[in-house]
Amino acid sequence: MNAYVTNTSNTHQGSDSLYKPAHTTILTPELMVQIDSILERFAKDPTRLVGMLLDIQDITPKQYLPKEIAVYVGEKLDLPLSRVYDVISFYEALSDVPRADIVIQFCDSVVCKVVGSRRLKEALEGILDIKTGETTKDGKYHLEAAPCFGACDISPAIRVNGVVYGPLKTEEDVRDALARYEKGGEARA
Amino acid sequence: MPNTVSFITAHFDKHNPDDLASCLAIGGFGGLKRALGLTPAELIQIITASGIQGRGGAAYSTGIKWRQAADVPGDDKVVICNADEGEPCTFKDRTLMEKDPFRLLEGMAIAGYAVGAKHGYIYLREEYRHLRPKLQKAIDQARTNQWLGSHIQGTNFSFDITLYSGAGAYVCGEGSTLIESMEGKSGRPRIKPPFIKECGLFQKPTLVNNVETLSAAAAILDFGAEEFKAYGTEKSPGTKLISLAGNVRRPGAYEIPFGMTLRAIIETIGGGLEEGRILRLVQLGGASGRIAPASLLDTPYTYEDLAKAGLDVGSGGILVVDDRTSVIEFLESIQDFFIHESCGKCTPCREGNRQIGRIIARFADGAPRPDDLETAKRFATIMSNCSFCGLGETAQSALLSAIRHFPEVFELGAFGEGDEAGLKANANVKASAAGVAVGETIGKHSFKGERGERA
Ligand SMILES: Cc1cc2nc3c(=O)[nH]c(=O)nc-3n(C[C@H](O)[C@H](O)[C@H](O)COP(=O)(O)O)c2cc1C
Ligand code: SF4
Ligand code: FES
Numbered sequence: 001m002n003a004y005v006t007n008t009s010n011t012h013q014g015s016d017s018l019y020k021p022a023h024t025t026i027l028t029p030e031l032m033v034q035i036d037s038i039l040e041r042f043a044k045d046p047t048r049l050v051g052m053l054l055d056i057q058d059i060t061p062k063q064y065l066p067k068e069i070a071v072y073v074g075e076k077l078d079l080p081l082s083r084v085y086d087v088i089s090f091y092e093a094l095s096d097v098p099r100a101d102i103v104i105q106f107c108d109s110v111v112c113k114v115v116g117s118r119r120l121k122e123a124l125e126g127i128l129d130i131k132t133g134e135t136t137k138d139g140k141y142h143l144e145a146a147p148c149f150g151a152c153d154i155s156p157a158i159r160v161n162g163v164v165y166g167p168l169k170t171e172e173d174v175r176d177a178l179a180r181y182e183k184g185g186e187a188r189a
Numbered sequence: 190m191p192n193t194v195s196f197i198t199a200h201f202d203k204h205n206p207d208d209l210a211s212c213l214a215i216g217g218f219g220g221l222k223r224a225l226g227l228t229p230a231e232l233i234q235i236i237t238a239s240g241i242q243g244r245g246g247a248a249y250s251t252g253i254k255w256r257q258a259a260d261v262p263g264d265d266k267v268v269i270c271n272a273d274e275g276e277p278c279t280f281k282d283r284t285l286m287e288k289d290p291f292r293l294l295e296g297m298a299i300a301g302y303a304v305g306a307k308h309g310y311i312y313l314r315e316e317y318r319h320l321r322p323k324l325q326k327a328i329d330q331a332r333t334n335q336w337l338g339s340h341i342q343g344t345n346f347s348f349d350i351t352l353y354s355g356a357g358a359y360v361c362g363e364g365s366t367l368i369e370s371m372e373g374k375s376g377r378p379r380i381k382p383p384f385i386k387e388c389g390l391f392q393k394p395t396l397v398n399n400v401e402t403l404s405a406a407a408a409i410l411d412f413g414a415e416e417f418k419a420y421g422t423e424k425s426p427g428t429k430l431i432s433l434a435g436n437v438r439r440p441g442a443y444e445i446p447f448g449m450t451l452r453a454i455i456e457t458i459g460g461g462l463e464e465g466r467i468l469r470l471v472q473l474g475g476a477s478g479r480i481a482p483a484s485l486l487d488t489p490y491t492y493e494d495l496a497k498a499g500l501d502v503g504s505g506g507i508l509v510v511d512d513r514t515s516v517i518e519f520l521e522s523i524q525d526f527f528i529h530e531s532c533g534k535c536t537p538c539r540e541g542n543r544q545i546g547r548i549i550a551r552f553a554d555g556a557p558r559p560d561d562l563e564t565a566k567r568f569a570t571i572m573s574n575c576s577f578c579g580l581g582e583t584a585q586s587a588l589l590s591a592i593r594h595f596p597e598v599f600e601l602g603a604f605g606e607g608d609e610a611g612l613k614a615n616a617n618v619k620a621s622a623a624g625v626a627v628g629e630t631i632g633k634h635s636f637k638g639e640r641g642e643r644a
Binding site for chain 2 (some may be wrong): 162
């Protein structure tokens with residue numbers, strides 16, 4: 001999040017990709033319609049940019065905000081692209097690099113640490129066969145570390161596309177949480 | 190739960206938080222009903238008399254804050270509920286919104302009536318996105334039933350609430366930063382003056398209060414300031430929601446009367462530590478809070494007693510850490526958090542956090558430089574004096590209090606009995622030495638919960 005510091009930790013993405021040209025054609029006509037309806041819901045009020053971008057990211061494949069969408073939103077709201085990127089690059093929950101269909105975040109803040117998030121991280125990396133910050137080969141899962149998400153009472157905890165599960169003490173617990181998510185996103189252990 | 194009370198949480202589990210009718214059936218919105226029969230001045234007098242202090246961390250008198258907000262000229266003011274709750278080991282606001290969202294809406298409307306605001310906003314952290322539909326539903330139901338919207342309950346008072354979302358930035362919990370975020374910008378604090386109370390959101394006079402403060406205000410109007418003051422001490426009246434977590438048997442959000450000792454909170458409410466574990470330290474008020482060794486456990490949980498012991502209520506977080514985590518490992522985790530969350534606007538915080546992070550890493554490796562401790566202290570002091578906002582000012586609370594209470598940790602290197610995964614290999618010998626020293630301190634104070642007999 002800290003825009004001035006590029007090497008703070010290996011678990012959070014930098015914004016190297018920011019000015020790469022966009023080759024993708026994520027912004028299909030269907031997605032455009034959906035984005036328009038989100039913008040309408042927020043009355044195209046530029047003060048609500050943060051919330052709009054979050055909702056748009058939610059419906060974008062791979063849960064991120066590619067440049068073409070940033071440009072589109074900027075034009076629709078009559079905001080300079082730099083304003084849109086000021087927001088995208090600042091906030092932890094907004095990503096300018098592709099993630100996955102399912103984003104898994106484990107908390108790496110202090111409460112989860114003292115009750116064993118290290119083992120949780122290892123279990124997740126083992127099950128998914130990727131390192132933190134990576135995406136599985138099939139593009140299905142992306143694994144991230146995240147600061148405290150207020151689930152310290154059920155720590156160590158993870159979020160799967162925003163749905164919280166905890167406490168996850170064993171690899172079995174982790175597998176169980178992922179299975180429960182697949183079945184319908186039922187929250188909290 | 191023994192020793193917990195229910196004043197702010199009185200409606201918890203007694204109604205369906207998704208159904209306003211069930212809330213009204215148990216007297217919901219009683220506080221607002223009473224407020225509307227008073228003048229704003231009378232209302233503020235009740236809040237002042239209750240002695241409640243802001244629950245967001247800064248502990249500023251809510252009565253005085255509302256008085257000042259009411260005194261600002263203008264008829265287009267706003268009330269913001271700070272639901273950013275970004276402090277690690279803090280989840281009591283989440284619990285309040287999950288179990289009784291109506292109390293919060295009621296408190297916001299009461300605040301609006303008191304200060305003369307027509308519009309309220311809830312700034313909800315992204316991490317609580319699962320609460321968005323619940324809060325929106327509560328707002329919609331309240332509006333349909335004329336507890337929000339125009340001419341509330343047929344009076345001349347109109348007040349509505351809009352839900353805003355954060356996007357994952359701890360610094361956005363700071364009032365002016367929150368406002369920047371709500372104006373669609375990145376989260377960097379504003380210079381003061383102008384003060385938010387005069388020129389805040391959309392340049393309007395703005396009152397910012399924490400979720401718990403607003404919920405408590407509604408309960409105070411409902412049950413009376415005297416009833417609130419029946420709990421607590423003279424200087425810390427009333428009840429407080431704590432977020433108890435870490436190495437305790439029963440982590441959770443609990444409402445307690447001010448005045449319980451930390452020991453009683455950890456043993457009786459938290460169920461003590463796990464079998465065979467020894468207390469390492471307690472951190473109060475979240476990551477920006479100070480830490481205490483076992484010798485301070487008999488301190489009563491009040492603003493005044495904690496201050497005497499060099500501690501602070503802060504966000505109401507109480508983190509219990511046992512012997513599996515060393516002091517240095519703990520500090521590393523806190524430091525990682527602040528390096529990550531510093532917004533980068535000012536040099537003391539941006540650079541100070543990084544440099545102190547490097548120093549702590551050297552302590553963790555058991556290879557500090559001779560002047561590292563002095564340098565860390567100097568940087569930490571500069572940060573608390575010269576940072577632009579509260580984040581940088583308080584980021585080194587844990588380190589400075591660790592240096593005070595656990596000096597041996599900085600003399601020898603890194604220690605502590607690590608968990609099975611093991612501490613850094615080169616610190617093994619020293620590890621047990623320091624572990625014993627800390628354990629003995631606890632032994633002398635016979636910390637009953639440490640072996641969990643009470644569970
Ligand atoms: C870095 C930082 C983060 C903060 N985060 C929060 C927060 O998440 N929730 C909150 O209520 N107050 C937070 N505060 C305190 C607010 O600035 C403010 O004092 C508070 O919301 C006022 O409400 P109160 O008077 O009801 O306590 C934070 C302050 C700082 C400096
Ligand atoms: S102290 Fe400075 S760098 Fe740190 S969060 Fe505040 S403004 Fe940003
Ligand atoms: S520290 Fe992990 S959820 Fe709070």
